[in-house]
Amino acid sequence: MIRLKNVYKEYRNGTHALNGLSLEIQDGEFVFLVGPSGSGKSTVIKVLTGEVIPTEGQVMVNGFSLVNIAEWQIPYLRRTLGIVFQDFRLIDKKTVYDNMVFAMRAVGASPREIKKRIGYVLKLVGLENKASRLPDELSGGEQQRVAIARALLNNPSTIIADEPTGNLDPARSLEIMTLLKRINELGTTVLVVTHERDLVNRFSERVVMLEKGRVIGDGVGKYGVNVHA
Amino acid sequence: MSMRKYNTHDIRYFFTEGLSSMFTHGFMSFAAIGITVACLLIMGTFSLIAVNADATLKKLEQENQVLAFVDESLTEAQARTLESKLLKVDNVASVEFISREEAKDAFASEYEDDPLFQNLDPAIFRNRFVVNLEDLSLMRETKTALEQVPGIADVNAYVELSDGFITLRNIAAVISMTLIAVLFLVSVFIIANTIKLTFFDRREEIAIMKMVGATDSFIRWPFVCEGFLMGILAALIAFFLQWGLYGLITKGVSGNDVFSIIQIVPFSHMWAPVALIFVCAGIVIGVGGSVSAIRQYLKV
Ligand SMILES: Nc1ncnc2c1ncn2[C@@H]1O[C@H](COP(=O)(O)OP(=O)(O)OP(=O)(O)O)[C@@H](O)[C@H]1O
Numbered sequence A: 001m002i003r004l005k006n007v008y009k010e011y012r013n014g015t016h017a018l019n020g021l022s023l024e025i026q027d028g029e030f031v032f033l034v035g036p037s038g039s040g041k042s043t044v045i046k047v048l049t050g051e052v053i054p055t056e057g058q059v060m061v062n063g064f065s066l067v068n069i070a071e072w073q074i075p076y077l078r079r080t081l082g083i084v085f086q087d088f089r090l091i092d093k094k095t096v097y098d099n100m101v102f103a104m105r106a107v108g109a110s111p112r113e114i115k116k117r118i119g120y121v122l123k124l125v126g127l128e129n130k131a132s133r134l135p136d137e138l139s140g141g142e143q144q145r146v147a148i149a150r151a152l153l154n155n156p157s158t159i160i161a162d163e164p165t166g167n168l169d170p171a172r173s174l175e176i177m178t179l180l181k182r183i184n185e186l187g188t189t190v191l192v193v194t195h196e197r198d199l200v201n202r203f204s205e206r207v208v209m210l211e212k213g214r215v216i217g218d219g220v221g222k223y224g225v226n227v228h229a
Numbered sequence B: 001m002s003m004r005k006y007n008t009h010d011i012r013y014f015f016t017e018g019l020s021s022m023f024t025h026g027f028m029s030f031a032a033i034g035i036t037v038a039c040l041l042i043m044g045t046f047s048l049i050a051v052n053a054d055a056t057l058k059k060l061e062q063e064n065q066v067l068a069f070v071d072e073s074l075t076e077a078q079a080r081t082l083e084s085k086l087l088k089v090d091n092v093a094s095v096e097f098i099s100r101e102e103a104k105d106a107f108a109s110e111y112e113d114d115p116l117f118q119n120l121d122p123a124i125f126r127n128r129f130v131v132n133l134e135d136l137s138l139m140r141e142t143k144t145a146l147e148q149v150p151g152i153a154d155v156n157a158y159v160e161l162s163d164g165f166i167t168l169r170n171i172a173a174v175i176s177m178t179l180i181a182v183l184f185l186v187s188v189f190i191i192a193n194t195i196k197l198t199f200f201d202r203r204e205e206i207a208i209m210k211m212v213g214a215t216d217s218f219i220r221w222p223f224v225c226e227g228f229l230m231g232i233l234a235a236l237i238a239f240f241l242q243w244g245l246y247g248l249i250t251k252g253v254s255g256n257d258v259f260s261i262i263q264i265v266p267f268s269h270m271w272a273p274v275a276l277i278f279v280c281a282g283i284v285i286g287v288g289g290s291v292s293a294i295r296q297y298l299k300v
């Protein structure tokens, strides 16, 4: 479960990115996080992953309190999260399969676990035939599916994606969102940041709208209907 | 940074990653290993010179006893009474009286093939004491003290020779200490810089590892292993080079009459300590380099 309560974040240069933001996401939910550029969406994601420590307020993510988390606990928090970025962040010189191996080894998985799990997640994202390709030999949509597969490797309870379709054309974007929705249906909580109004409106899911570091709208299918960016 | 919490597959991973980084920066690794080898070789060579100078001193100590000749005017009986006086001199370990007769016999048997030296008149030899010293480095002072004993006419000692070896040993020690300290720092610095390159190369991988929840120590270990492997490799190369170099030098020295006084310790008597010291020093340099790089540059 994710709970932010009255969260403030002031960056070192004095920018107030979050201004008393409160938000709660239950296990198993699918949530779009939307809002204009600079409204604090990425900052929220960074707070949830422990990359940015809030200046004030309370943040609980999967049982970890992010305000007074010890440095050494952050890796363990991250193992409960699958993180996906706009730029995929794959290792160019490793094959799809080796990218997966790399991510699992990093958390100390045994070779046997690795073999079993990689086959499963690649099938889930529909790339079991492309395991031996290099990232360069895949389309953008396929690369993002690899990144999603990697995010699923350690069986996280939550997927957090910051503009996962930002680099993709509308058709690929819809595919990726549909994949995330399917993963959500398998029981994983999903939080997706996106700009794309049309895409959001093709799903009837909860939409949380930010502006100036605060939640200004929260409901199902409201983006572009009741709340305008 | 305890390794205990890691499985064998993790540890194998750390080493293969370390090894592959080493080859990725072939040239830098080559330079770093080369400098470390040079450091170890210089350290080893000067230590071995010191060892040999020491062995030669020991030999001199045993073989080149000091001879104290008794005044000609004393009878043999009077000469024998000097023994207790000589024993009181500082730094004297033991004395042995050798009469004219005995000296003559020893001389004759040494030149047994030469009829010219047989049937010599014992009167041309002098009564003498063979004096063994406790500390050879005090030979000069002891020689003077022995000469002060009434009834001793003359003292024969290889003062210059033993002084020379003591100086050699001390110079070898000072030079090796200084060079070792300097080269040690240089080696650590170069290894640290090689590993810094690896950080740069792997910054994306490091970011991904952090994203998926790798612990800081898990991220650091491959770099420690990289330094460790470079140190071990340098130690092995230096060991074999030292072996060959020592063989060459000792061959030159033993084939030369001028150096016949030098006691050469065979490498086979020293290979184990040399290998052990090289490996330990190599590991300290390698791991030292990676730890210093991690502290300065790896922000995890
Ligand atoms: N590291 C930083 N240091 C200083 N200011 C920052 C930093 N990161 C973000 N900001 C500022 O904080 C505010 C919120 O940024 P954030 O990246 O969270 O916005 P966003 O909603 O993700 O925008 P976008 O849709 O463009 O990605 C912006 O004004 C931004 O300039």
Ligand SMILES: [Mg+2]
Pocket: A041, A042, A043, A162
């Ligand atoms: Mg953003």
